[in-house]
Amino acid sequence: MTSAGMLASRLEYARFEKDRWKQVTQVDWKSIKDENVKRQFKVLSKLGTAALPEDRLEKYDQLQSGMERTYSTARVCNLNGTSCDLSLEPDLSEIMANSRDPEELEHVWLAWRENTGKKMRNSYKEFVELINEAAELNGFSDGTELWLDVYDTADFQSQIARLWDQLTPLYEQLHAYVRGRLRQHYGEEVVSRDGPIPAHLLGNMWSQSWGNLLDICKPYPEKASVDVTPQMKAQGYTPLKMFQMSDEFFTSLGLIPMTPEFWNRSILEKPDDGRELVCHASAWDFYDGKDVRIKQCTVVTLEDLITAHHEMGHIEYFLQYAGQPQVFKTGANPGFHEAVGDTLALSVATPKHLKKIGLLEEVINDPEVDMNFLMSVALDKIAFLPFGYVMDKWRWGVFSGDISEDDLNCEWWKLRLGLQGIEPPQVRSEMDFDPGAKYHIPGNVPYIRYFVSFIIQFQFHKALCITANQYDPNDRARPLHQCDIYNNKEAGKKLAKMLSMGASKPWPDAMEAITGQREMDATALRDYFQPLEDWLKRENQENQEIIGWKTDEPVCT
Numbered sequence: 001m002t003s004a005g006m007l008a009s010r011l012e013y014a015r016f017e018k019d020r021w022k023q024v025t026q027v028d029w030k031s032i033k034d035e036n037v038k039r040q041f042k043v044l045s046k047l048g049t050a051a052l053p054e055d056r057l058e059k060y061d062q063l064q065s066g067m068e069r070t071y072s073t074a075r076v077c078n079l080n081g082t083s084c085d086l087s088l089e090p091d092l093s094e095i096m097a098n099s100r101d102p103e104e105l106e107h108v109w110l111a112w113r114e115n116t117g118k119k120m121r122n123s124y125k126e127f128v129e130l131i132n133e134a135a136e137l138n139g140f141s142d143g144t145e146l147w148l149d150v151y152d153t154a155d156f157q158s159q160i161a162r163l164w165d166q167l168t169p170l171y172e173q174l175h176a177y178v179r180g181r182l183r184q185h186y187g188e189e190v191v192s193r194d195g196p197i198p199a200h201l202l203g204n205m206w207s208q209s210w211g212n213l214l215d216i217c218k219p220y221p222e223k224a225s226v227d228v229t230p231q232m233k234a235q236g237y238t239p240l241k242m243f244q245m246s247d248e249f250f251t252s253l254g255l256i257p258m259t260p261e262f263w264n265r266s267i268l269e270k271p272d273d274g275r276e277l278v279c280h281a282s283a284w285d286f287y288d289g290k291d292v293r294i295k296q297c298t299v300v301t302l303e304d305l306i307t308a309h310h311e312m313g314h315i316e317y318f319l320q321y322a323g324q325p326q327v328f329k330t331g332a333n334p335g336f337h338e339a340v341g342d343t344l345a346l347s348v349a350t351p352k353h354l355k356k357i358g359l360l361e362e363v364i365n366d367p368e369v370d371m372n373f374l375m376s377v378a379l380d381k382i383a384f385l386p387f388g389y390v391m392d393k394w395r396w397g398v399f400s401g402d403i404s405e406d407d408l409n410c411e412w413w414k415l416r417l418g419l420q421g422i423e424p425p426q427v428r429s430e431m432d433f434d435p436g437a438k439y440h441i442p443g444n445v446p447y448i449r450y451f452v453s454f455i456i457q458f459q460f461h462k463a464l465c466i467t468a469n470q471y472d473p474n475d476r477a478r479p480l481h482q483c484d485i486y487n488n489k490e491a492g493k494k495l496a497k498m499l500s501m502g503a504s505k506p507w508p509d510a511m512e513a514i515t516g517q518r519e520m521d522a523t524a525l526r527d528y529f530q531p532l533e534d535w536l537k538r539e540n541q542e543n544q545e546i547i548g549w550k551t552d553e554p555v556c557t
Ligand SMILES: C=C(C[SeH])C(=O)N1CCC[C@H]1C(=O)O
Pocket: 208, 280, 281, 282, 307, 310, 450
């Protein structure tokens, strides 16, 4: 469909939404006794960006599709300039993951931002005005209030701040250890003893997950690591096989199998016919209980096998709540939708499960192999937390006006330095717009959902592991990080019960259905990583690593 065609259908749908909204506002729905019906009206009483006058909505869509197009068509040159057609997926992501040449990493890091964020700065400023205009038309103060309304939680932002405070000590231990290993690898000239970590050395274009540094950060380098990418390639894995394996995990729990429409209509590999595609992985619901699809430019790596489970989690959720009224066909809150696949992936990534599926020859019951595994999970899950927070803490500040439009980039780097303890390879300025180098900013996808997901997926995992008799808090022989719920129908039943609720009840009810708790709680995450946290404290003490980082060096002027 052309962008003009997409625009026309967007406007037509906005007209439909506005008509429906006008009808709803004429009903005294707040006095309806039936809780389920009242809840449906409450959802329909919010209009979102469709409240904008048509010319402003058209501008909103034009700005967003323009920024997304800039992002998804960006190409950069390699270090020596012999090729200038490198795209993010797979080229630049592969370099950021595997290159150990600081000069090449710095070049790719800078070139990507030059060709994405920097080109979007003015569009984004105008886009923020329209988000705030839509918020006010919905009776909210700004875009932040509009975005957080879906959580229906009065003190949501302070709950997030509290969760991050609880997890900062663990993050600082990991940060100190990783900085130490990177300093050993690259030398003190490149990585200091007490400063922030250079962002381009962390194995990922946005420093959001550090799992690609396992070769440098493995606690016991001489012992097996669980990055089974080589075995996947050696066994001739294909993207299709990766999704079939994920489907098999879901059905082993008694959950709903992927539909024929899914297999016939999904795009599981980057097309090689020159079609431009937004390669960022996504899952799509066509709301008929059968037509569900994934679009993912999958490569054969463990990282993409985990992402495949992440996206299949969205699909399973779509299928489970297909019987709900239309307005309830979504997650209990956006974090729930992001947590489903990751929860199952916590079982898939275990050495025990990788052996079951033939990707690990043997699982040596060796505490050092175990520590290597825990480190691989922490490099993704713990490293991610401050990034997940920064992405929306910055946008909340921009929408509310706490961050002025003249300070967009330097306020971004103040948060990146303060919360993540990372610094850019070169001092940045307000000529740059580095937030725009991350898909979810031009794509206008709220991000705190992933922070919420990384907390609650451990609550879900812990509850399902207890149900599957794979974890007993009082039995050290069965630690949480070794749990694999594969094939357990009881755990599957408990998960399905929560998923089938969709958004028909407030999210604490859905949380209670699976965990017995009614709030987000970081205890399960801390329990999972306890053995690693103890190890990190000993290791950092032995190596006299400094915990924390200096913030006096300018990162943006
Ligand atoms: C996989 C998706 C699509 Se819903 C995604 O955007 N994620 C999953 C983890 C965090 C975030 C990212 O890639 O930045």
